[in-house]
Amino acid sequence: MKSLGLLAAGTVGTLLVVLGAMWLSGSGRHPAGAGNRSLSRGGGEPVSRDRRPKTTRPARRATDSQRERAVANALERIDDWAAVARSRVRRQAAFQLALAAEAHSHGRREEAVACYDRILTREPEHFEALRGKAAVLTELARFRGAAACYRRAVAAEPDDLKVRFNFAVTLSRLSMFGEAAEQYRQIIKRRPDHERALYNLAVIAQREGKLSEAVELWQRVTQLSPRLASVWFHQGVALLELGRSADAVRCFQEAARLEPKRADVHTNLALALQADGKVAQARDAFERALQIQSDFLPAINGLAGLCWECFRRDSSRTGDRGQAIALCKRSLAIKADQPEIEQLLARMTGQPSARGAGASSTPAGR
Numbered sequence: 417m418k419s420l421g422l423l424a425a426g427t428v429g430t431l432l433v434v435l436g437a438m439w440l441s442g443s444g445r446h447p448a449g450a451g452n453r454s455l456s457r458g459g460g461e462p463v464s465r466d467r468r469p470k471t472t473r474p475a476r477r478a479t480d481s482q483r484e485r486a487v488a489n490a491l492e493r494i495d496d497w498a499a500v501a502r503s504r505v506r507r508q509a510a511f512q513l514a515l516a517a518e519a520h521s522h523g524r525r526e527e528a529v530a531c532y533d534r535i536l537t538r539e540p541e542h543f544e545a546l547r548g549k550a551a552v553l554t555e556l557a558r559f560r561g562a563a564a565c566y567r568r569a570v571a572a573e574p575d576d577l578k579v580r581f582n583f584a585v586t587l588s589r590l591s592m593f594g595e596a597a598e599q600y601r602q603i604i605k606r607r608p609d610h611e612r613a614l615y616n617l618a619v620i621a622q623r624e625g626k627l628s629e630a631v632e633l634w635q636r637v638t639q640l641s642p643r644l645a646s647v648w649f650h651q652g653v654a655l656l657e658l659g660r661s662a663d664a665v666r667c668f669q670e671a672a673r674l675e676p677k678r679a680d681v682h683t684n685l686a687l688a689l690q691a692d693g694k695v696a697q698a699r700d701a702f703e704r705a706l707q708i709q710s711d712f713l714p715a716i717n718g719l720a721g722l723c724w725e726c727f728r729r730d731s732s733r734t735g736d737r738g739q740a741i742a743l744c745k746r747s748l749a750i751k752a753d754q755p756e757i758e759q760l761l762a763r764m765t766g767q768p769s770a771r772g773a774g775a776s777s778t779p780a781g782r
Contacts, residue, residue: 563590588620
């Protein structure tokens, strides 16, 4: 019985070994360490594992929706990367702007310019950097560089009127009055009541001899700021040069009412009154100007010319002739190089000059 039990146990063990081998063979696995040994099928020729036929599954073709989804995902990842890059650049720009502002506030202007340049190297059209650099360059009196920055800033933000105005002012400092006037017109087009743009455009128009345009602009400014004496003054000068003496008188009178202590206002009022035929009032206005500023040459010369004209019209008024001579001498004592006054004095004293004579009647500037 004992021998039968051992036989049964051995048979069962052998059967398990065989079944295990069959399972390993069917599943394509083999015991560890078997390597690439050949497997035997029955009593035939050994077959290498590598030479066994392999079955391949046909690849599935991607549908259009799958391809579109893949492209969309790729683009989304690219957008994410670009957003990260832009965010990094913005942070760096903000840091440099803060450094520039700090340096500028402490008077380190060149350092501020360097900070702005670091921003502009990465972002050539960065509006804040262009505006800040232009302002610093203006303080450094480097107006051409400032104008170049302002030009690019205006191109980046055409509706920023403050930057455009500063650009126009910088162009005027470079004597580029035509381009400055165009910038002022662009400001007025966007904001018709921009007082400072109207004022500066009127100054340029008057400077270039466009007196009718200047008068129209001055009138618009007076509507906005009727208590600004300088506007009435400049308007009066333009009107006087146009020969509209009565209108000029009204403008100078308003300027004198607003700023009664200005010698130039009273002098120009006197010239306008004289041109309008009101000689006595003109004399009073000249004298008021000299009471305010006794050495104001336009008033001295203007009164001398008025006295001389009165004497020429009525030779019996020898007092006017004497006053005119005294005024001419007083004027030459203040400033010797005045050919017109020298010639006028020569005529008054009986020494006519070949170059002619006549006191200046040009309106006095401030």
